[in-house]
Amino acid sequence: MANRSLFQSIRGALLPPTTATNAAAAPAYALGPQAALAQLAATGCLTNTYYASAETQLDRVLELAAGLEADLVILDLNMPGLGGAGTLPLLRALRPALPVLLATGRLDDATVSALRKDGKALGIFKPFSMAELDLKFKVLETLRHAGAAGH
Numbered sequence: 001m002a003n004r005s006l007f008q009s010i011r012g013a014l015l016p017p018t019t020a021t022n023a024a025a026a027p028a029y030a031l032g033p034q035a036a037l038a039q040l041a042a043t044g045c046l047t048n049t050y051y052a053s054a055e056t057q058l059d060r061v062l063e064l065a066a067g068l069e070a071d072l073v074i075l076d077l078n079m080p081g082l083g084g085a086g087t088l089p090l091l092r093a094l095r096p097a098l099p100v101l102l103a104t105g106r107l108d109d110a111t112v113s114a115l116r117k118d119g120k121a122l123g124i125f126k127p128f129s130m131a132e133l134d135l136k137f138k139v140l141e142t143l144r145h146a147g148a149a150g151h
Contacts, residue, residue: 033064058087066094072140077104077111077123085111088121096120099140103128119143 018027031039040061065073075087088100100121102111107123115121120143124136 033067036064037061037068058090062090062094065091070095070098072099072101072137072144074101074103077102077107085114088114088118092118097144099144101136101140 016029018029020028020030022028040057073091075091077085085102088102091098091100097120100118102115102121102123103126104111104123105126107115107125111123115123120140122136122140124132
């Protein structure tokens with residue numbers, strides 16, 4: 001048998017108070033930009049439903065990313081909606097020197113040309129191994145340091 005007054009007395013003692021409400025009007029914790037982007041990475045969705053379109057979420061992702069320092073961004077070239085090739089110029093407007101890895105199953109001539117012109121972005125073919133990903137990360141890190149030294 002549980003004692004309601006006992007649980008009420010320790011209700012806020014073990015956890016910090018909630019700062020927001022969720023879609024069902026229940027107490028919840030507000031996510032900061034880093035946690036919201038982590039939620040997107042884990043679930044593929046920033047909203048309280050999994051039916052949000054990529055276009056709807058892109059503006060929110062760019063807004064969240066604008067307030068954070070990132071080491072690199074991995075974009076899927078063939079994302080629904082704008083896609084990686086369309087998102088790259090938006091990222092460049094926010095962070096001109098940010099290393100970007102475009103993941104794809106195929107690279108067309110326009111994308112190859114854009115990657116060459118960009119200078120801070122690389123492509124990687126899916127599926128890729130962790131060893132391939134690690135190699136691309138090292139190349140992007142070298143590009144990032146070369147850019148920082150040149151400015």
